[in-house]
Amino acid sequence: MLPISLIILGGILLIAGIALLLRTPKAESLNQIIQAVKADGILTPKEEQLIREVAQSEGKNADATIAQIRKELEESEEESESELIxxxxxxxxxxxxxxxxxxxxxxxxxxxxxxxxxxxxxxxxxxxxxxxxxxxxxxxxxxxxxxxxxxxxxxxxxxxxxxxxxxxxxxxxxxxxxxxxxxxxxxxxxxxxxxxxxxxxxxxxxxxxxxxxxxxxxxxxxxxxxxxxxxxxxxxx
CATH class of the missing domain: 3.40.1350.10 (Trna Endonuclease; Chain: A, domain 1)
Known part of the structure; x- marks a missing residue:
């Protein structure tokens, strides 16, 4: 019975690993998009749509993600103005x-x-x-x-x-x-x-x-x- 249990457990871990592997590129992709937007300093309609699609595919709240990005962009702009002053x-x-x-x-x-x-x-x-x-x-x-x-x-x-x-x-x-x-x-x-x-x-x-x-x-x-x-x-x- 022990070998069979180990085989079943190994199968479960393998499936979980595959699922995690499939999800990881998307997470990296979303992060890359967000970093690119921050570097550019502007959230374009096309970028917003792309972020919504990737966020939704990962089961994340797209509206909350976009709101956070906009907030950080505004704060970055204020800091730049302060630095200029x-x-x-x-x-x-x-x-x-x-x-x-x-x-x-x-x-x-x-x-x-x-x-x-x-x-x-x-x-x-x-x-x-x-x-x-x-x-x-x-x-x-x-x-x-x-x-x-x-x-x-x-x-x-x-x-x-x-x-x-x-x-x-x-x-x-x-x-x-x-x-x-x-x-x-x-x-x-x-x-x-x-x-x-x-x-x-x-x-x-x-x-x-x-x-x-x-x-x-x-x-x-x-x-x-x-x-x-x-x-x-x-x-x-």
């Missing part, structure tokens, strides 16, 4: 650090270094102000001014937009209210921490947030030299 914020901060290092700490004091943090339209008052507010310290005298830092990687064409219209207006209002000069320090090309070109734009010279490259020439600054504020002419050089 993080990259832009890092570039801005790196350029601000580059600019700050151009002011000799023996003569210049940082009075305020703004951070662009906000949520649901709520932000600190300093978010609408220029990035860095400084003072030139000469003995007992102090001469305040402010700097807005802008870096552009590779502007195309002959015109360079260095800020937005509303930002330009806010900086002009700020300069008038505080009664001291505001400058836009513009970096172009290279890296935020080491721009290829550097310009200092006095706010009183700016009527639009865009300048032609030819008009930038007179504002160009040697990227290797430090900045200095002339308290008499109120010019940043």
């Amino acid at each position: 993080d990259v832009n914020q890092k570039a801005g901060l790196d350029f601000e650090k580059f600019v700050v290092q151009k002011f000799d700490k023996k003569y210049f004091q940082i009075r305020n270094w703004a951070g662009d943090k906000y949520v649901e339209g709520r932000y600190a008052d300093t978010t609408t102000q220029p990035d860095i507010q400084l003072s030139l310290k000469l003995g007992a005298n102090s001469y305040p001014f402010a700097v807005e830092c802008k870096w552009r990687s590779e502007p195309k064409g002959d015109f360079i937009q260095f800020t937005e219209e509303d930002q330009l207006n806010r900086y002009k209002i700020f300069a008038k209210q505080e009664n001291y000069p505001v400058f836009i320090v513009l970096g172009i090309g290279g890296k935020p921490s080491s721009p290829a070109e550097l310009y200092i734009l006095p706010m009183q010279d700016l009527n639009k947030p865009v300048l032609h490259r030819a008009a930038l020439g007179k504002y160009r600054k040697n990227v290797d030299k430090d900045f200095f504020f002339d308290q008499e002419s109120k010019a940043l050089n």
Whole structure:
């Protein structure tokens, strides 16, 4: 009886193995389709139909599978947008650090270094102000001014937009209210921490947030030299 039992058991295991083997390629096929959709970032109608057919053939809930794929695609898109924002914020901060290092700490004091943090339209008052507010310290005298830092990687064409219209207006209002000069320090090309070109734009010279490259020439600054504020002419050089 024992040999017969072993034969029967072996037959059952063989049938189960064959059934499992037949099901495995389909599982791999469904997984491959899902991975391809995630890699592409888009679920097309054709892919959705294929997923439904394979999922149903495996006895899986096709609607739940597709809903999960869509959810993961949405989350992936949000993460990509967050990464882009993080990259832009890092570039801005790196350029601000580059600019700050151009002011000799023996003569210049940082009075305020703004951070662009906000949520649901709520932000600190300093978010609408220029990035860095400084003072030139000469003995007992102090001469305040402010700097807005802008870096552009590779502007195309002959015109360079260095800020937005509303930002330009806010900086002009700020300069008038505080009664001291505001400058836009513009970096172009290279890296935020080491721009290829550097310009200092006095706010009183700016009527639009865009300048032609030819008009930038007179504002160009040697990227290797430090900045200095002339308290008499109120010019940043």
